[in-house]
Amino acid sequence: MGLVYLEYDFKINPTQPATDILIAELGEAGFESFVENDSGLLAYILKSEWKEGILDHLFILQHPDFEITWTSKEIEQQNWNAEWEKNFHPITVGDKCMVRAPFHKAMDVEYDIVIEPKMSFGTGHHETTHMMLQHILETNFDGKSVLDMGCGTGVLAILAKKRGAGPVDAIDIDEWCYLNTQENVERNDCSDIQVFQGDSNLLKGKKYDVILANINRNILLEDIPIYAQCLNPKGQLFLSGFYLGDLDAISSKCKAYGLEFEKKLEKNRWISVKYVN
Numbered sequence: 001m002g003l004v005y006l007e008y009d010f011k012i013n014p015t016q017p018a019t020d021i022l023i024a025e026l027g028e029a030g031f032e033s034f035v036e037n038d039s040g041l042l043a044y045i046l047k048s049e050w051k052e053g054i055l056d057h058l059f060i061l062q063h064p065d066f067e068i069t070w071t072s073k074e075i076e077q078q079n080w081n082a083e084w085e086k087n088f089h090p091i092t093v094g095d096k097c098m099v100r101a102p103f104h105k106a107m108d109v110e111y112d113i114v115i116e117p118k119m120s121f122g123t124g125h126h127e128t129t130h131m132m133l134q135h136i137l138e139t140n141f142d143g144k145s146v147l148d149m150g151c152g153t154g155v156l157a158i159l160a161k162k163r164g165a166g167p168v169d170a171i172d173i174d175e176w177c178y179l180n181t182q183e184n185v186e187r188n189d190c191s192d193i194q195v196f197q198g199d200s201n202l203l204k205g206k207k208y209d210v211i212l213a214n215i216n217r218n219i220l221l222e223d224i225p226i227y228a229q230c231l232n233p234k235g236q237l238f239l240s241g242f243y244l245g246d247l248d249a250i251s252s253k254c255k256a257y258g259l260e261f262e263k264k265l266e267k268n269r270w271i272s273v274k275y276v277n
Contacts, residue, residue: 004047007075012040018066025058027216093133111162114187115153128240131265131272132214135238141165147208150215154181161190168193200226210236217242228257231277240272
């Protein structure tokens with residue numbers, strides 16, 4: 001039996017900017033997957049991570065300018081497949097990369113990535129994943145050693161590999177993401193990507209030219225010292241999973257460990273940032 005998730009179905013009026021704020025607050029509370037829809041948001045949290053009163057202190061739920069109601073139910077991971085198939089549409093990043101499901105028709109693009117996300121985060125639809133894919137397309141990866149930390153579906157590792165990177169490691173703490181990434185690297189003829197289940201403790205003694213980490217603010221702040229230690233000279237660190245308002249805290253932590261801000265992308269108040277040492 002797979003892990004059991006709780007699905008919260010939020011009805012939001014008006015939807016923006018309340019939906020973006022709610023996603024940020026739910027991420028801080030431990031929710032790990034989100035699907036936006038016409039009426040609001042579906043949010044998922046592992047039942048084992050749920051706590052009584054988990055929504056009590058969310059600012060946006062008390063805001064008088066928005067009407068937000070919700071219901072919740074248990075959902076097993078294997079039920080997720082039909083849900084995303086109904087809502088998952090192919091996306092393109094620039095004119096070079098397409099991320100699609102196996103049942104979508106391929107297009108004539110340089111990088112055609114086939115992803116079956118199941119319960120994993122990282123189809124390219126979320127702003128943070130989309131911006132990380134943009135960064136990869138704009139960066140020379142030839143012969144670079146790469147880490148995709150918090151890999152989700154493995155989409156970032158796969159594009160880096162297709163862009164000439166090697167060796168490439170992909171790590172996620174969630175067993176479902178670990179297994180899903182293994183499936184997706186095989187599906188995209190990138191089976192030499194090494195996939196591991198775990199957290200930053202696996203990085204002891206490892207060195208990389210590029211580290212990609214699309215996680216969340218708190219984990220990034222905790223792990224930036226480890227990322228800095230793992231970067232080779234002239235290494236590049238790409239981070240996302242946080243809002244513009246978090247940039248000062250992230251950049252300050254990076255600077256304290258010898259990493260300098262170089263570039264940021266911004267989309268709907270989410271950002272993705274490049275640092276170098």
